[in-house]
């Protein structure tokens with residue numbers, strides 16, 4: 414039975430105020446898009462409206478209050494952020510709540526996390542595993558030290574199980590100067606880890622014929638390798654990490670591996686392979702399906718022995734024979750992928766794969782998924798065990814009352830990979846803090862997580 418593709422929730426946005434407020438608005442809009450929300454051009458096309466206010470002078474206060482009133486009248490579901498949100502009247506009461514008690518939530522300026530929390534509460538987005546760029550759990554922006562940087566929208570491929578191109582259109586790359594400016598603003602705002610996302614990061618710039626843009630007074634091409642080089646340079650200035658997601662294994666990806674070996678970007682590649690057997694890949698119409706992925710992975714590991722490879726796979730794609738599935742298991746055994754997700758195939762309404770012959774029964778799809786995960790459990794356990802005794806750098810996400818913390822190493826993307834549990838340090842100068850890096854010695858491992866001491 415086809416699964417209905419969930420409707421994309423639309424958010425309307427009214428941005429008032431100075432350039433600082435504008436940057437806040439851009440960050441909220443970027444985050445909304447990264448999480449898969451759409452923006453609405455009119456009040457009645459929106460499921461919810463965010464008003465970013467100004468509270469500087471009386472005229473600006475009035476303009477903001479009028480804008481909130483209009484959004485409430487026209488739409489009804491309104492979240493308010495910005496300077497006026499933090500302002501109180503002479504009696505010490507919140508101005509906005511007093512004038513417009515029906516608003517759903519009010520935050521002050523620079524409150525990306527709080528605004529997104531309010532959006533998640535009042536307009537939760539259904540998760541679609543074949544469509545979403547971010548995990549089902551959503552992005553928790555508390556801690557706020559990592560951010561997603563979306564470099565393009567849409568996709569030029571036509572994978573037969575996917576409806577993204579029909580929903581979001583062909584690839585549209587953001588200008589490289591805009592991407593770099595956003596990255597710089599995020600680092601300036603304290604982001605310690607930037608996660609580069611798109612539908613196909615390797616294809617960045619194809620639509621604009623790799624047009625030359627400018628950043629920092631010098632020409633930079635709208636091309637994946639030049640973008641990664643520039644991001645790596647910027648991240649080094651701020652002592653931050655850059656992590657690449659959704660990279661297809663085209664030959665030019667080899668050029669970013671040296672940037673991983675020299676520490677400019679995190680040695681981590683999220684390469685969604687989906688299958689290994691050439692015939693299944695052809696039926697899936699996957700990009701780069703002619704590439705020799707085993708050789709490519711081995712070459713990457715040779716260039717950068719510390720690289721972590723993450724991938725996702727689909728088990729039970731229409732027509733998948735037991736022999737083709739076994740081919741996938743053999744590939745996984747040889748490839749020794751570090752982090753792996755596997756979905757049992759689900760037909761998405763509108764996808765071309767629904768018309769393929771020989772659909773695999775649901776119980777077989779599930780059973781094959783379980784076999785992939787069982788094999789991966791053994792591979793992961795061994796690979797994680799090999800880290801015991803090593804010293805690794807960890808970005809702390811949370812600190813508990815005992816002074817211990819939970820963080821992530823370069824091998825762990827937030828929400829989708831494992832974590833590192835760090836014991837409370839004995840020495841007071843080694844106090845753990847959320848959003849800070851710490852070097853730790855790994856003391857134990859299971860198939861997903863590590864335990865360590867500072």
Ligand code: SF4
Nearest residue numbers: 568570572575577612
């Ligand atoms: S590469 Fe394939 S799966 Fe990914 S967005 Fe494009 S069409 Fe969909």
